[in-house]
Amino acid sequence: MRGIEQLDQLLKDKTLGEAHRQIVRKVTENQRITFDEGVFLFEHGDLSFVGALANYIREKKNGDNTYFNRNFHIEPTNLCVYDCKFCSYSRLIKQRSDADAWAYSMEEMFDIVRNYDGQPVTEVHIVGGVLPQYDLPFYLELFGQIKAHRPELHIKALTPVEYHYIFKKAKVSYEEGMRLIRDAGVGSLPGGGAEIFHPEIREQIAADKCNAEQWLRLHEIWHELGMRSNATMLYGHIEQWRHRIDHLEQLRSLQDKTGGFQTFIPLKFRNKDNQMSHIPESTTVEDLRNYAISRIYLDNFDHIKSYWPMIGRTAAQLSLAFGVDDIDGTIDDTTKIYSMAGSEEQHPTLNTQQLVEMIRRVGRRPIERDTLYNVVQDFTDTVFEEDKQWRGYFELPVVGQ
Numbered sequence: 509m510r511g512i513e514q515l516d517q518l519l520k521d522k523t524l525g526e527a528h529r530q531i532v533r534k535v536t537e538n539q540r541i542t543f544d545e546g547v548f549l550f551e552h553g554d555l556s557f558v559g560a561l562a563n564y565i566r567e568k569k570n571g572d573n574t575y576f577n578r579n580f581h582i583e584p585t586n587l588c589v590y591d592c593k594f595c596s597y598s599r600l601i602k603q604r605s606d607a608d609a610w611a612y613s614m615e616e617m618f619d620i621v622r623n624y625d626g627q628p629v630t631e632v633h634i635v636g637g638v639l640p641q642y643d644l645p646f647y648l649e650l651f652g653q654i655k656a657h658r659p660e661l662h663i664k665a666l667t668p669v670e671y672h673y674i675f676k677k678a679k680v681s682y683e684e685g686m687r688l689i690r691d692a693g694v695g696s697l698p699g700g701g702a703e704i705f706h707p708e709i710r711e712q713i714a715a716d717k718c719n720a721e722q723w724l725r726l727h728e729i730w731h732e733l734g735m736r737s738n739a740t741m742l743y744g745h746i747e748q749w750r751h752r753i754d755h756l757e758q759l760r761s762l763q764d765k766t767g768g769f770q771t772f773i774p775l776k777f778r779n780k781d782n783q784m785s786h787i788p789e790s791t792t793v794e795d796l797r798n799y800a801i802s803r804i805y806l807d808n809f810d811h812i813k814s815y816w817p818m819i820g821r822t823a824a825q826l827s828l829a830f831g832v833d834d835i836d837g838t839i840d841d842t843t844k845i846y847s848m849a850g851s852e853e854q855h856p857t858l859n860t861q862q863l864v865e866m867i868r869r870v871g872r873r874p875i876e877r878d879t880l881y882n883v884v885q886d887f888t889d890t891v892f893e894e895d896k897q898w899r900g901y902f903e904l905p906v907v908g909q
């Protein structure tokens with residue numbers, strides 16, 4: 509059902525309370541909802557209600573377009589000076605000899621880049637642990653050499669967690685550091701490291717790394733340079749609804765100021781092999797409600813992304829009816845962050861045809877984008893070679909014509 513028809517159905521429901529109706533009116537009249545209304549939606553918005561509103565907004569902003577890109581990741585190391593309680597991926601420096609620990613040399617990282625020579629990837633996504641020897645000069649060289657080798661490849665690299673650390677170590681200001689990485693070839697920032705901004709939660713799950721103010725400030729400076737970035741929220745652990753809305757509110761406020769965020773990516777807490785393994789994971793219904801409420805609250809964000817290696821392919825497909833219009837990329841089994849945390853996707857790889865089929869199957873238009881949401885190719889009517897192959901039946905001639 510189209511978003512507008514879903515809203516009509518909602519309003520015909522005689523049992524719908526005044527508070528719910530007020531939110532529907534605001535959404536249809538392009539007014540933003542308040543902090544209290546956001547919390548109200550988490551407390552009292554059932555899946556069909558928030559889903560209808562989110563789908564209406566999604567279709568108004570992006571129609572049926574559903575974006576993906578062709579990308580690969582480099583995770584330079586999983587050794588980390590920090591010890592975030594939810595992290596299944598990192599190893600402390602003293603665990604460097606663990607079988608699961610790695611730290612690539614510069615040459616090994618170039619080998620990964622060179623592996624994609626001649627392949628139609630548009631983006632390399634670089635993010636990993638924080639390790640003292642991977643300092644500012646190290647990363648400037650890495651970025652510069654990738655650009656020298658393949659100038660058209662978009663580098664989306666490192667989060668404020670890493671930048672805060674390496675700029676401090678190099679004794680450069682945030683402003684100077686951001687200019688240096690831009691000049692070395694970084695095209696945009698991924699959204700990681702945001703976790704939950706509110707100090708009541710952040711101090712319990714990620715006490716040592718950059719705080720909310722620093723995370724937001726680094727993105728703000730990046731936006732002031734005319735550059736774009738993404739934002740995330742790690743949800744479904746010890747936070748309350750108000751902490752989620754506080755997080756969304758801080759993102760919405762910065763976006764009002766700079767307009768530099770492209771997409772918001774809710775990240776589901778996974779509980780395998782970390783210090784919060786006793787906490788149950790959120791259900792798929794809660795994941796979908798979270799996508800939908802994020803879509804409703806962040807009225808100034810163009811895109812909401814569900815990250816399929818984290819949530820699984822089926823949930824990613826479902827999310828496209830709950831406000832999401834982007835399901836990320838081909839990945840090519842180059843990230844371990846969520847497989848080590850217990851995701852169903854232990855070797856996340858999708859080829860273009862599989863991504864296109866996933867999107868078509870739920871009635872949306874598959875659009876390959878680059879990192880900055882320029883359209884690379886509209887796959888809506890594309891017929892793949894495999895589609896033309898024999899499917900077990902013959903077309904018979906019609907007799908009597």
Ligand code: SF4
Nearest residue numbers: 588590592595598637
């Ligand atoms: S979440 Fe990032 S900063 Fe925290 S321990 Fe893991 S790799 Fe390190």
